[in-house]
Amino acid sequence: MKHTHFDMEADGFYGAYWTCKSRSDCAIITMLGDDSEDYMARSAVKWLLRLGVNVMTMSPGRKVYGHHNYPLERVETAIAWLKAHGNRKVGIAGASTTGTLALTAASLFPDITLTIAMTPSDFVWQGFMQGKRDGCKEWPVEGESLFSYRGEPLPYLPFCYSHPQYWKVIQEESKRTDSMIASRRLFDDSEKAHPITEAESIKVEAIRGNLLLIGAEDDVLWDTAKYIRRMERRLAEHPHSCTVEAAVYQHGTHFVFPEGMIKTMLPVGSGLFVKLAFSAARQYPGECRETRLDIDRRLTEAIASWRSA
Secondary structure (H helix, E strand, O other): OOOEEEOHHHHOOOEEEEOOOOOOOEEEEEEOOOOOOOHHHHHHHHHHHOOOOEEEEEOOOOOOOEEOOEEOHHHHHHHHHHHHOOOOEEEEEEEOHHHHHHHHHHHHOOOEEEEEEEOOOOEOEEEEEEEEEOOEEEEEEEEEEOEEEOOEEOOOEOOOOOOOHHHHHHHHHHHHHOOOOOOHHHHHHHHHHOOOOOOOEOOHHHOOOEEEEEEEOOOOOOOHHHHHHHHHHHHHHOOOOOEEEEEEEOOOOOOOOOHHHHHHHOOOOHHHHHHHHOHHHHHOHHHHHHHHHHHHHHHHHHHHHHHHO
16 A cells, blocks of 8 residues: 655654545544554554545554653644645544543644544553563553653553563463453552542543544453543533543453454454453453444444544
């Protein structure tokens, strides 16, 4: 697929821009995958292009596996570029950590009028890195937030475990749940030690346009179902202009991607991959697939409605 590449030095952000054949004037920023041009990012692009939107993929850097003090000005710069190059509307979509990023960016930048957040948290947490360090594959970055803006780290929930205990807790929880990775205990224990403050909470009431919140009860990385319900309560208590659609499924695991996107990524064996990753998918494969099919329907309808409005 032909695309335009963006580098930090020349453009102010790391990413790639992909245009659909129908000459759309709507674009969605996606942060799915570890690199803006890796296999997962390209699979998301293919799925979204079929829905008639242009796509800007973004990531912290070339194969940068972590998020710490990610400057949200980069998203702001990408929005300005999209608007200057024929895009009347701009949306944003993320999953897992980038689901939280999508919410945070949309709460700050009013040009975003469609926000899709899959398995997000309702607060900003401490930044982290991934790689190899002292036998650990992930560790928290001391004194850094997930995101920064205008040179300042956003207020964040600090993890109650430091390196290397942080990774040992994840390993123990992954083994206990028989999953590829599980970190729910890490988040639950950290919130008990440091209850979420208003400063750390994402101001979802400031989001414009359409907001979709998607998660599953059986998510073992964090309690996204609880976080989504807290956002619903916050929206009920604060004036807001966005139209909200929240979907919390009983079964679906952390991989609450639309079925069409999973099939694009893995034409053969997509269901097997999810089963290998999470024990809940092995116990309830049919229910997890039904969840992904329903998410596919929801996102397809939401994007079509947003495009035409």
